[in-house]
Amino acid sequence: MIAKNRDWIADHRQVLKLVIPKHGYRYFGIHAEGNDEPGLKAGINEKGLVVVSSTAGSISRKLRKESDRTKGLLAKLLNESDSVDSALKKERMFVGPRNIMLADKTKIAVIEIGLNGEYSVAVKQ
Structure with a gap:
């Protein structure tokens, strides 16, 4: 089981969408629309993989905005991965x-991604 709060400022709509790509896994996703941080925030794919994002609050908004980042990371993980192991x-x-x-049916993981390509992974069975 995985849970996530959605405690952002109410300046956007949250929309549940079914995504059916030409290639890869289908998924349901919660998307934010109508604000300066639109996009996929959480989802579950047809294989049962759940992917959820949260803000790295210890890093300033300015640094987060200026940093290189993988665009569409959640969508890519949901589309291409069938388990926690394959996503990792x-x-x-x-x-x-x-x-x-x-999260999947047997495992959970948290990936903390920092600056300059640094990240850590914690996995629980």
Whole structure:
């Protein structure tokens, strides 16, 4: 089980979308729309992989905005991964300050991504 609060300022809409790509896994995702931080915030794919993001609050907003980052990271992980293990093999994508939480039927993981390509991973069975 995985849970995430959505305690942002109420300056946007949250929309549940079914994404059916030409290639890869289908997924349901919660998207923010209508603010300066639009995009996919959480999702679950057809294989049961859950991917959720949260802000790396210890890094200033200015630094987070200026940093290189993998665009569409959550969508890529949901589209291309069938498990926590397969998502964790995509470490080349772990760029840009944020936290990513992953879960499948047997495992959970937290990826803390910092600046300059640094990241850490914690996994629980």
